[in-house]
Amino acid sequence: MDEKLRKRTIVRRELESSYLKETRSYKVYLPPDYDSSRAYPALYAQDGEQFLNFGRGATVAQEMILNGKLFPFIIVAVTVSKENRTEEYGTGRSRNDIYKSFFVEELLPAVEKEFAVNDRILIGDSLGGTVSLDLALDRPDLFSKVLSLSGAFYPDVMKGVLRRPKLSHLTIYMLIGLQETAVPVGSQTVDFLSYNRDMKQVLEQRGASVTYVEKEGGHDWGFWQSQLPSALSFFFGVK
Template sequence: MDTKYLTRTIKKETLTSSHLGESKEIHVYLPPDYDESVSYPLLILHDGPDYLNLGRIATQANQLLSQNEMVPVVMAFVPVDKKKRTAQYSPTGEFHEAHKLMIVEELLPLMQERYSVDTATDKLVIGGSSLGGTVSLHIALEYPEICNRVLSQSGAFLEQTVQDLSRVYSLQFLEIYQSIGLSETAIETHMGTLDLVARNREVHQLLLEKRAHVAYHKEEGDHTWGFWQRELPRALKFFFPTN
């Protein structure tokens, strides 16, 4: 492997959010040979530090790039205070609307100003695992003209998500990568015990009925970073193919 793929280039940006009333340290991954004269697709990830450290996504992306299995992409990793996570990520959370506005009105402009990114709807992907996948889908439902490509790993979809999907006439605009581990039938959360296999099946059926473009993967796995890390390369190749 070319040695340039062995180094991870991670920058740091401070985002002071007026919507949330707090500051977040955003980590930004730049691909090898990053060039300001080139516009790169942008991937925004919730639970950002976990994707970096537990998902090993920067290392995995570099490996895929070295094998010409994906195109170069810039990634923004959004942290969250775990004590505020449900309030910001859950569609019934107190700061859910403020969080979505932070992404759309504060983070996106920051990334456009500081980095050479293409945030057209066919280039921007927003994603996460568990509730991070849930909030990513809700951003796309509320702001389809800004984001319509979603990465959801083991989405912790709630009844509110089902209701919101049911109200939409058509989801033909939506492209979503949806994965679930077959052992995720009794997941303990702040919102009680959830059968995420059944709920993801229900959401998947709704997405198909509304004519969304869905890449749906169910396989052996549980609600852990071991599972999410293992299947990340497939998600990256889905959104950022070389052909």
């Protein structure tokens, strides 16, 4: 088991984006005994490097798959532009539309031309959760499953949800920490706990299937990593 755990398969790819006007890289984790002739569910992760490194996403997946706790799936970990993260992930920000166009029109076709995918789940932390939800709102034909780790659901995100009377296509797992009531953001503090509680209500009112989890924890990868096994089990768990 230990040897198999160490032998994770992660491939790196680069994509020349006409939308972003730059080369954006991504990594793809392939499950144990990956078979290129069959299709797998794909977990598309924002903040990809952080998800793999600080979240230990591939390590957790590998161990749980080998232990028979999760069905095999692939992880597409999309590198974030650190200097443009807020502008790309933030609802209505200057690069938000071009990032979403890159994701849908360039990243998805590149990934799914190389790897057979039969289902898509979006995962993101903080603003990564925001852009994941926005993608599912914009393109219900492509995305219906979201895994939000302390989503930064500011009023602009809420407005986008309020504009859509029906969200019965959407299944979302929302995790939020009880200590996320005064998270430093720039020169201010933000109550992400209240934002998530409000978002849960609005999503449910519009018919979304919401699994909502509040736990002791803060707005950081230590908390998200500790809760990742439960979060992954929601979409990939062996019943």
